[in-house]
Amino acid sequence: MEQKKYRFFGIPNRYFVLAFIILGYFAARAYPPILPHIQLPAERVSHEPLFTLPGIGPFYWTNTLWAMLLVDVILIAIALVVRRAASSGSLVPSGFSGAVEGLLEVIYNLTESTAGKWAKSILPFFAAITLMVLVANWIELIPGVDSIGILEESDHGYPVKEVMPGVATIVKGEETGHGGYMLVPFVRVLSTDLNFTVGLALISVVMTQVLGVRSLGGKYFTKFINVGGLFSRPIFGVIDFGVGLLELVSEISKILSFSFRLFGNIFAGSVLLFVIGTLVPVFAQSGFLMLEFFVGLIQAFVFGMLTMVFMSQATAGHGDHGEEHGH
Amino acid sequence: MEVAAAKLIGAGLAMIGTIGAGLGIGVLVNGAVQGIARNPDASGNVQTNMILGIAFAEAVAIYCLVVALLILFVG
Numbered sequence: 155m156e157q158k159k160y161r162f163f164g165i166p167n168r169y170f171v172l173a174f175i176i177l178g179y180f181a182a183r184a185y186p187p188i189l190p191h192i193q194l195p196a197e198r199v200s201h202e203p204l205f206t207l208p209g210i211g212p213f214y215w216t217n218t219l220w221a222m223l224l225v226d227v228i229l230i231a232i233a234l235v236v237r238r239a240a241s242s243g244s245l246v247p248s249g250f251s252g253a254v255e256g257l258l259e260v261i262y263n264l265t266e267s268t269a270g271k272w273a274k275s276i277l278p279f280f281a282a283i284t285l286m287v288l289v290a291n292w293i294e295l296i297p298g299v300d301s302i303g304i305l306e307e308s309d310h311g312y313p314v315k316e317v318m319p320g321v322a323t324i325v326k327g328e329e330t331g332h333g334g335y336m337l338v339p340f341v342r343v344l345s346t347d348l349n350f351t352v353g354l355a356l357i358s359v360v361m362t363q364v365l366g367v368r369s370l371g372g373k374y375f376t377k378f379i380n381v382g383g384l385f386s387r388p389i390f391g392v393i394d395f396g397v398g399l400l401e402l403v404s405e406i407s408k409i410l411s412f413s414f415r416l417f418g419n420i421f422a423g424s425v426l427l428f429v430i431g432t433l434v435p436v437f438a439q440s441g442f443l444m445l446e447f448f449v450g451l452i453q454a455f456v457f458g459m460l461t462m463v464f465m466s467q468a469t470a471g472h473g474d475h476g477e478e479h480g481h
Numbered sequence: 482m483e484v485a486a487a488k489l490i491g492a493g494l495a496m497i498g499t500i501g502a503g504l505g506i507g508v509l510v511n512g513a514v515q516g517i518a519r520n521p522d523a524s525g526n527v528q529t530n531m532i533l534g535i536a537f538a539e540a541v542a543i544y545c546l547v548v549a550l551l552i553l554f555v556g
Binding site for chain 1 (some may be wrong): 529531532536537539540542544546547548550551554555
C-alpha cells in the first residue's frame with residue numbers, strides 16, 4: 155500500500171503548521187493575550203432569570219449550557235452517522251463508524267469481563283457517560299471556546315480597542331478597575347461547571363442502587379443495615395453492622411469524589427491553558443493542549459469505568475466481594 | 482498580614498497534600514509494572530485495576546487542588 159501523503163491543496167501540511175506559528179507570533183505581538191478573570195461558577199449569559207424556584211433561587215442561562223447543547227448536537231450527529239453506516243447493509247463499518255465500533259467493542263468487552271450477565275444492563279450507563287464526558291472535555295480543544303464572547307463591564311476590567319466595526323479586543327494594559335471590560339465567553343467547557351459533574355455523579359450513584367435492588371431485591375439493603383448476625387454472633391455481628399454503616403457513608407462520598415475528580419481536573423486544565431497562553435503566547439499552548447487531550451480522555455474513561463465497577467459490585471451481592479474497598 | 486497575601490500562601494499550603502497522591506501513584510505503578518513484567522499475559526487486567534487505583538489516589542490530590550482553587554478564585 156502506498157504511503158499516504160499528508161497534503162492540503164497540494165501543499166504539505168507541515169508548511170501550514172509553520173505558517174500558523176508565524177501568524178500566531180505576529181498576532182500575539184499585535185494583541186498580547188491577558189489573563190482573564192477566572193471565576194468558579196459559570197458566567198451568566200442572560201441577565202433576567204429564566205425562572206425562579208421558591209426556596210432555591212433564580213436560574214440563569216449560562217455559557218456552559220450552550221456547551222451542553224453543543225455536546226448534545228455532536229453526540230446526536232455521531233449517532234446519526236453511525237446509524238446510517240449500520241443500516242447500509244455492509245457488515246464491516248469503515249472510517250468514522252468503524253472507530254466508534256472499535257471504542258464500543260472495547261467498552262463492551264471490559265464490561266462483560268467485570269459484570270458477567272449484567273453487562274447488558276450496565277453497558278448503556280458506561281458507554282453513555284464515557285461518550286458524553288469525552289465530548290464535553292474535548293470541547294476545550296476547539297479554538298474560540300473560552301476566548302470568543304461578549305465584552306461586559308466589570309470591576310476587574312481592561313480597556314478595549316475596536317478591531318472591526320462590532321468586533322473588539324481587550325488590550326493589555328493597566329487594570330482600569332471600574333469601567334473596564336471583561337470577556338464573557340459564548341461557550342465555556344461543560345465539565346468546568348460543577349452542576350454538570352454533580353448531576354452525572356448523582357445519576358451514576360442512584361442508578362447503582364437501582365441496579366442493585368433489581369438484581370438482589372430487598373436483600374440489597376442488608377449491605378447497608380446489616381442486622382443479620384447481630385444476635386447470633388455477638389461480637390462479629392456488631393462489627394458487620396458498623397461495616398454496613400461505613401458502606402452507606404462511602405456511597406455518599408462517591409458522589410463527592412466523582413464530581414470533584416472530573417471538575418477539578420478539567421477546571422485546573424483550563425486555568426493552566428489560560429496561564430500558559432498569557433506567559434508564552436506562541437506555540438507553547440499546543441503542547442499543553444495535547445496534555446489536555448489525554449486528561450480529557452482518561453477522565454472520561456475513569457468516570458465511566460468507576461460507574462461500571464460500582465454497578466457490577468452492587469449487582470454481585472455481598473457474598474463474593476471479598477475484602478472491603480476503603481476509600 | 483494582608484488578606485490577599487494570606488490567600489496565596491494558603492493556596493500553596495493546600496497543595497502540600499498532593500505529596501501523598503504522588504507517593505501513592507508511584508507505589509501503584511511500581512506494583513503494576515512488576516506484575517506485568519512477571520506475567521505479561523495479565524497486562525490488560527493489571528492495567529485496568531491500576532487505572533482504577535490511580536483514579537482513587539488522584540482524587541485526593543484533586544481535593545487539594547479544588548480547595549486551592551476555591552481559596553484563590555472564590556470570594
